[in-house]
Amino acid sequence: GAVVSQHPSWVICKSGTSVKIECRSLDFQATTMFWYRQFPKQSLMLMATSNEGSKATYEQGVEKDKFLINHASLTLSTLTVTSAHPEDSSFYICSARDLSGGAGDTQYFGPGTRLTVL
């Protein structure tokens, strides 16, 4: 199946700083990527849909100025958590759709990034 990578896998930062998380599709092009947040022992919560070359679409309740998304190329989307606070500590996961195969509806997930804000 298609491979999606994320970097970093974990990050610790001080309150008030910004953190950037990268999501890459390694062997396919992805016009659409998705960013999720997952709290311990819970399901995935969609934060936003990242569209190559255009603005991201944010889910209700997600602050677009706090979670900046840039989808600059067909293989890279970035999520920047600005002015991070302890309540932003979470596990962030990205996914991408591989449209090249017959199952373009299928989303492939990155390994996730654990963010801890002190």
Added chain:
Amino acid sequence: AQTVTQSQPEMSVQEAETVTLSCTYDTSENNYYLFWYKQPPSRQMILVIRQEAYKQQNATENRFSVNFQKAAKSFSLKISDSQLGDTAMYFCAFLPNFGNEKLTFGTGTRLTIIP
């Protein structure tokens, strides 16, 4: 809006036995896709199996198979000859065939395979 329900928060089964995880969903759509994803302790989401709603035949992938009942809006996952590596959270997910591209996830079932 679609909803996905997984009524079994936790399950456990002896190694080599068969286990079935349940999933029901609610939608007014006729064309859609259903998925089972596995999230082991590493937290990497892994696609287990995929079903297209217009196909009556149940999808199978080696030891994994589904029982798709479209009229009942049910999509259960059967794991045969369970292995220790099957220990994970399992999420059922729904995707409409057009328009909204967002996956709707269930709350998950934590499956433990006992040696």
